[in-house]
Amino acid sequence: xxxxxxxxxxxxxxxxxxxxxxxxxxxFQATTMFWYRQFPKQSLMLMxxxxxxxxxxxxxxxxxxxxxxNHASLTLSTLTVTSAHPEDSSFYICSVSGxxxxxxxxxxxxxxxxT
Amino acid sequence: SQQGEEDPQALSIxxxxxxxxxxxxxxxxxxxxxxxxxxxxxxVHLILIRSNEREKHSGRLRVTLDTSKKSSSLLITASxxxxxASYFCATDRRSGGSNYKLTFGKGTLLTVNP
Numbered sequence: 001x002x003x004x005x006x007x008x009x010x011x012x013x014x015x016x017x018x019x020x021x022x023x024x025x026x027x028f029q030a031t032t033m034f035w036y037r038q039f040p041k042q043s044l045m046l047m048x049x050x051x052x053x054x055x056x057x058x059x060x061x062x063x064x065x066x067x068x069x070n071h072a073s074l075t076l077s078t079l080t081v082t083s084a085h086p087e088d089s090s091f092y093i094c095s096v097s098g099x100x101x102x103x104x105x106x107x108x109x110x111x112x113x114x115t
Numbered sequence: 116s117q118q119g120e121e122d123p124q125a126l127s128i129x130x131x132x133x134x135x136x137x138x139x140x141x142x143x144x145x146x147x148x149x150x151x152x153x154x155x156x157x158x159v160h161l162i163l164i165r166s167n168e169r170e171k172h173s174g175r176l177r178v179t180l181d182t183s184k185k186s187s188s189l190l191i192t193a194s195x196x197x198x199x200a201s202y203f204c205a206t207d208r209r210s211g212g213s214n215y216k217l218t219f220g221k222g223t224l225l226t227v228n229p
Contacts, residue, residue: 001160034217043203043219044158093157097215104217106150106158 002028002105004096010111018082021110023094025075030096033077034104035069038091050077074098084114120220121204127226134191136223138204139184145207145215147180149189152201152222161189161202196229 003026013019023033032051036044048064050056050071058064068080081088091111095104121138128134138147146165150158164171164180164187171178177190191198201224205217 004157006157041224043221046216046218049216091155095158095217103160103163105160108157109155111155 001103002026002030002096002098004028004094004105004107006092006094006107006110008110009108010113012113012115013084014115015085016083018080019084019112020078020080021092021094021112023077023079023096023107025096025098025105028096028098028105029074030077030098031074032097033071034095034097035067035077035079036093036095038093038109040091044093047079081112084112086114088112089114121202121223123223124221125224125226127228128194130194130196130227130229132194132227134194134198134225134227136189136202136225138187138189138220140187140204140206140218140220141185142206142208144182145209147178147187148205148207148217149176149178149187150203150205150219152203154200158203191225194225194227196227199225199227201225 005024007022035047038044047062048056048058050069056069071077091109093109095106097104148163149161152158162173162178164178175192180187201222203222204220207215207217
């Protein structure tokens with residue numbers, strides 16, 4: 001499977017600021033990348049799907065102006081949480097796909113805490 | 116909406132015992148996958164079973180799929196303390212074009228006591 005990294009692994013930011021999370025596919029050309037959010041002791045919820053060079057497709061209820069996704073290359077996608085609020089505190093996980101689209105390889109996640 | 120529902124939500128067993136986790140889903144699927152997540156970490160893919168398959172093995176893992184009941188089970192045999200983790204099932208369905216969406220269940224927290 002693909003090796004996927006996320007940076008940072010954890011971040012603390014103040015309310016109202018923006019924070020950017022990177023997802024890199026280290027050995028795999030990822031035509032599609034996915035961003036998930038996971039609250040404590042809960043499951044992963046898909047936030048958005050992005051295809052390289054295209055605008056991301058957001059799931060219902062996810063604010064596209066708040067969660068900015070850029071998939072500029074086959075190896076990098078970024079998620080920017082703008083004007084962060086404490087309720088945005090969560091574990092954000094990316095995954096990549098390049099073969100059969102149901103095969104996704106997951107990053108290690110980024111823990112975001114908004115104070 | 117949440118597609119997969121696992122039960123039990125939590126399972127505690129002794130090392131060496133078998134662990135069985137179940138997953139139910141609501142709509143038709145292409146494939147069903149099981150993932151493992153250690154606390155605070157990303158997901159590790161365990162096994163994929165296609166909708167036309169009924170059983171699959173991988174090492175100490177055995178997965179069954181009953182499409183008539185819309186359910187799957189994951190059996191871990193001869194469990195080890197290192198198997199302690201959360202286990203999620205995920206179903207996939209086409210979401211448009213060539214994209215698929217994975218919908219995860221709520222997960223089962225497995226604790227294997229040494």
